[in-house]
Amino acid sequence: MSFDELGNGDKMAGMRTALAFQRTRLAADRTMMAIMRTSLSMIGFGFTLYTFTTNFIKRDGAEGLLAQQAPTRFALTMIFLGVLLMTLGIFSHFRFMMAVRGQRDTFIAEGLLPQKEEFPLSLTLVTAILLVLIGVAAGLSVIFRSGPF
Numbered sequence: 537m538s539f540d541e542l543g544n545g546d547k548m549a550g551m552r553t554a555l556a557f558q559r560t561r562l563a564a565d566r567t568m569m570a571i572m573r574t575s576l577s578m579i580g581f582g583f584t585l586y587t588f589t590t591n592f593i594k595r596d597g598a599e600g601l602l603a604q605q606a607p608t609r610f611a612l613t614m615i616f617l618g619v620l621l622m623t624l625g626i627f628s629h630f631r632f633m634m635a636v637r638g639q640r641d642t643f644i645a646e647g648l649l650p651q652k653e654e655f656p657l658s659l660t661l662v663t664a665i666l667l668v669l670i671g672v673a674a675g676l677s678v679i680f681r682s683g684p685f
Contacts, residue, residue, distance in 0.1 A: 541647070554649050557640050564632055565660040571625035572664050575618040579671040582614025586678050608682040612675060619671040626664050633658065 589607035633655075643649040 546648075550649050553643065557636065557649075557655075560636055561633070561655060561658075564629060564636070565658055568625060568629045568658070568660045568664060571621060571629075572660070572667060575622040575625065575671070576667055578614050578618030578621065579667075579674055582611040582618065583674045583678065585614070586611030586682075590681075605682070608678060611678050615671060615675040615678065619668055619675065622664055622668050622671065626661065626668070629658070629661055629664070633661075 586607055589611075637655055640649065640655070644651050
């Protein structure tokens with residue numbers, strides 16, 4: 537049975553279900569953006585803290601105030617946690633979206649949904665992957681600037 541063979545009431549229900557899939561996709565994107573904001577804040581805070589403390593110690597001659605590698609270790613911990621959170625968020629988002637796409641394809645195959653609309657590639661997911669790369673670059677920058685641990 538195809539979607540076009542359904543009665544008017546069933547077509548209306550199918551359209552509401554199709555819109556529900558779109559709302560679910562958008563909600564998953566909003567969740568991914570929240571994860572991105574949190575992890576980017578952690579990465580940015582770690583990198584900023586490292587830059588600030590190392591410049592402060594060098595400029596003001598405050599070598600004895602902090603353990604020598606404390607700013608580097610804390611910055612790397614924050615950057616690592618941000619990258620880890622983003623990576624876990626990417627995998628979670630990807631798995632969830634694959635499940636939603638599978639369920640949607642099943643509904644289309646049974647003729648319960650119109651086949652017109654496609655699920656586009658999530659730009660949020662692409663941005664998250666790019667931010668993971670930026671986080672890794674920030675971590676490597678801290679590692680190569682700091683010397684031995």
